[in-house]
Amino acid sequence: MSKKTNKPTTAELEILSVLWEKDAATVREVHEILNAAKPTTYTTVLKFLQIMDEKGLVERDKQAKAHVYRAKQPQGETQKNLVADLLEKAFRGSALKLVQHVLETKPTSAAELAEIRQMITEAEEKGANK
Amino acid sequence: MSKKTNKPTTAELEILSVLWEKDAATVREVHEILNAAKPTTYTTVLKFLQIMDEKGLVERDKQAKAHVYRAKQPQGETQKNLVADLLEKAFRGSALKLVQHVLETKPTSAAELAEIRQMITEAEEKGANK
DNA sequence: TGACATCTACGAAAAACTTCGTATAAGATT
DNA sequence: AATCTTATACGAAGTTTTTCGTAGATGTCA
Numbered sequence: 679m680s681k682k683t684n685k686p687t688t689a690e691l692e693i694l695s696v697l698w699e700k701d702a703a704t705v706r707e708v709h710e711i712l713n714a715a716k717p718t719t720y721t722t723v724l725k726f727l728q729i730m731d732e733k734g735l736v737e738r739d740k741q742a743k744a745h746v747y748r749a750k751q752p753q754g755e756t757q758k759n760l761v762a763d764l765l766e767k768a769f770r771g772s773a774l775k776l777v778q779h780v781l782e783t784k785p786t787s788a789a790e791l792a793e794i795r796q797m798i799t800e801a802e803e804k805g806a807n808k
Numbered sequence: 809m810s811k812k813t814n815k816p817t818t819a820e821l822e823i824l825s826v827l828w829e830k831d832a833a834t835v836r837e838v839h840e841i842l843n844a845a846k847p848t849t850y851t852t853v854l855k856f857l858q859i860m861d862e863k864g865l866v867e868r869d870k871q872a873k874a875h876v877y878r879a880k881q882p883q884g885e886t887q888k889n890l891v892a893d894l895l896e897k898a899f900r901g902s903a904l905k906l907v908q909h910v911l912e913t914k915p916t917s918a919a920e921l922a923e924i925r926q927m928i929t930e931a932e933e934k935g936a937n938k
Numbered sequence: 939t940g941a942c943a944t945c946t947a948c949g950a951a952a953a954a955c956t957t958c959g960t961a962t963a964a965g966a967t968t
Numbered sequence: 969a970a971t972c973t974t975a976t977a978c979g980a981a982g983t984t985t986t987t988c989g990t991a992g993a994t995g996t997c998a
Contacts, residue, residue: 773914
């Protein structure tokens, strides 16, 4: 009974990004998008999708001539794992520090800041009556 | 002129964590701490520190019999890079989503939440008069 | 000083990750 | 049907990361 976290590698994450965005895609579609950002070959992308299929990171529909791939784990789940990992490995669990760096790193719109504020309020309420 | 981001690997990050925490440490000290969490050998840790020295991730004081290591780049700098990387690769730049996951992942104390709220206020002010 | 404990150096294997070439299958076209 | 185009399968090489064994240096102390 292995607790496979199935943490995607860098290359795998790039592919997952595309799949999440488009919900589903063929090798060709993924390759075109990835290739625009950073030159890569069709077969490399294909190989990754095959590997990811074996790992259970994606699932594929073999019906059509060109197989259609789809991320198996929802985006949020994977993101949660990545955040948890970073939090533990690089921040010794300090959410405060992590959030601080996020706000420094990325210029955030007023609307987003307001939303984050709202999230904090909710977290406070949740913590209050536990 | 290579723009070395010097992104530490997983194992390197674990070692850096210890060095940040203790400010400086010998191989033995690092090994003891790491080994408590996950079995590893002394020479493995030593090898990593030697590699990291070559890469410029750490510096060492050879004065004493047991060399003393220290992280070369400040913790904040490395953390900033890691956050920026995660933000781009897994969150398509959405600070909002990232923060949301942090708050979900880690039960955060009321004091910390208050501090985060304060940081948001500052960010809002900074954004207002730009 | 000799035996013992502790340390660094270093090569190299093992494992994980990435990339690509070639073979082959199958639908589309003329 | 023969040819062209577009797919998948898959082995294997190239890299990077991780792990560890062994050799040798140096300090300790009885």
